[in-house]
Amino acid sequence: MIWENIGLAFQSLKSNKMRALLTMLGIIIGIMSIIGIMTIGDALTASVSGSLSSLGTNNITLSVQERGTQSNGFGPPGMGGDRGSSSGKTPESDDLITDQMIADLTETFGGLVTGVSISYSAGSAKAQDGDLYANITISGVNANYGVANNVTQLSGSFIAESDVENKSQSAVVSDKFVKSMFPNNENPIGQTVKVYKTRSIELYTIIGVYQYEQQGFGGSTASEKDMSTTFYIPVTTAKQDLLEKNYNTITVIGSVSSDVDDLTNQLQRHFDRLYANNEDWQVSVSNMSSMLDTVQSTLSTISMAIAFIAGISLLVGGIGVMNIMLVSVTERTKEIGTRKALGAQNFHIQLQFVMEAVMVSAIGGIIGLILGIGVGALVSSILGAPLVISAVTTIGSVLFAMAIGVVFGLYPAKKAAKMDPIDALRYE
């Protein structure tokens, strides 16, 4: 019965292909947008999660935040010196994390902590040597930074503890930087570069080269050559001409054996005690997994919101289905009369028309699904994110399209079923 009705519905659609296609279009666009957005959202989540977890799951980020503001724990660690907080208020020097606190922390937590990674952003600058130049972002770091952030060392060594102690003028540069500054394949290690800052010119000796990795997703608007890469120097060197000696953000590297979540809680309690008397500021402690959760939930909220808007286009598509079904019922009044004269029960007629609406919606849904995955795949490949297709979304969207067919096909079908056979037969 159902199968024969499906056949019947197909025949009916085939006899009016153009109309069927136009009716489907609303559903196609609706499903395509939803699937496209979901696929892009999933790809972004996967990509962000991937790059975040590559930063190290044992890292615990501590940052000074204004009390009362929501801790979102968002943003990769190591972006110290970023004083911006949501209310625009700036913490005083006393509110920040001091070297003493870090020393205490290392002592208190002992074996649980492998080290504390510090980074301090010292602004942008330009390295120049005659016609050769490279844009850089100077970042003052300690030795642990390289461990915490999985910096891939290509040659030489990373900033060492001794460099930090001696406030040496050493620098670790990116392979891109080397390409710009030493186009003739000279060995950069041991070379001295001139760095032009806003107010001064400084000389640094290159002690190491790391592999540049594009952060996150999306291209920079700057051309390959002008792209700024990070120029690591000892944190003490970076800070010597700055008044502020304390830190806004530090990263604690948990030891391999420690439970990261547990350590996070312990650190939070530790700093809550330290900041108990501070009315305006507190230290927010978060680890990668909580950051991952935040990122994922933020992204999924955004995708859901956009998908909801796309859902409205499905609603419009559904109304289109209803509209065309009403036209179809009116057009086929005589057929309905004939069927009733031949003994069709009301439910036969109703089923026939509902099935037709469901077929239009289902076919539209499948086409939309294919196009949506196509759009998702295209955008994912542009973003360089992996393509994730979830079975739930795939099957769900087709079922949802069919449900739209049922909902919007029901009224026209009921109208057809309720027709008086005599009137219907007389209809011209």
Place this chain on the structure above:
Amino acid sequence: MVIELRDIVKKYFIGAPNELTVLKGMTLDIEEGTFVAIVGQSGSGKSTLMNILGALDRPTEGEYHLDGVDVGQLPDSELSRIRNQKIGFVFQTFNLIPRITALSNVELPMFYKGIGKRERKERAKELLALVEMEDRMAHMPNELSGGQKQRVAIARALANDPAIILADEPTGALDTQTGNLVMDIFMRVNRQEKKTVILITHNEVLAQKTDRVVTIQDGMIISDTGMKGVLA
């Protein structure tokens, strides 16, 4: 008797206090296997009578027994079942479903009866052979001539082996020659298949070919030639 009508009255309420009485107490018996013509001018009540005979409508008053079933005041779903199994309709405008083949059209009443596909197909082919349309069974209605369409429609009317064939001006849309051919098929259905055929027409010449002519006017029977064919 396959059909027994007792004092059938049909009134239409066209807004109180006006009401229009179309059938004014009509009594009519039709014996099984007869070929009856019901003749009348337009407005005589012949369409209303056909609707009641065809279980498309209920009489306001009176009793209607069809093949032993009291059809008088049955609910819609039961009327659908009666139409499906006891009545075969043939319309002036053929009323074939346009998007399906001749064969599928013939299968339709059996589909609504719930008969399986294989059995339906087989029976439909037999019926199309009976009306000499077996070579056209895969054709769509719009590929058939008027006469051919009507032959398919007759095959369809016979599908569930009904008690009566109810034909409403079946030759009205055909030229005389084709009309005669269609009449011949009705004759054959009546003689060979022993079917009761009720022909509703305003064409006196056509009516004369049947066993019995019932003439109605203003909602009443004004003449009835009786069982001419049976008596002869």
